[in-house]
Amino acid sequence: MFNEKSILGMVLKNRKGPELLLKYHVPCLGCHFASQELDSLTLQDISNAYGVDLKGLLKDLNNNKPKKEDKIIKKKMTKKMVSKTKANKK
Secondary structure, three states: OOOOOOOOHHHHOOOHHHHHHOOOOOOHHHHHOOOHHHOOOEEHHHHHHHHHHHHHHHHHHOOOOOHHHHHHHHHHHHHHHHHHHHHHHH
């Protein structure tokens, strides 16, 4: 779950994180200094510096959980990959 102390690097690892940061006009994605601050820059810092709607961003990030169908598909794909790997070892 994301909160105001979540760091930029973790948000960028989220599957929709970069898209949501762009939606809220977070300029850090194009800033060459951001790469040096990925592990220390918090969402609160970004909000304070650039006037980003922190409540809205957090709401969108936290509502961005994988759907049940995504989990089922991932599980089926994993099973297929394991089966193929076992078959190739024989």
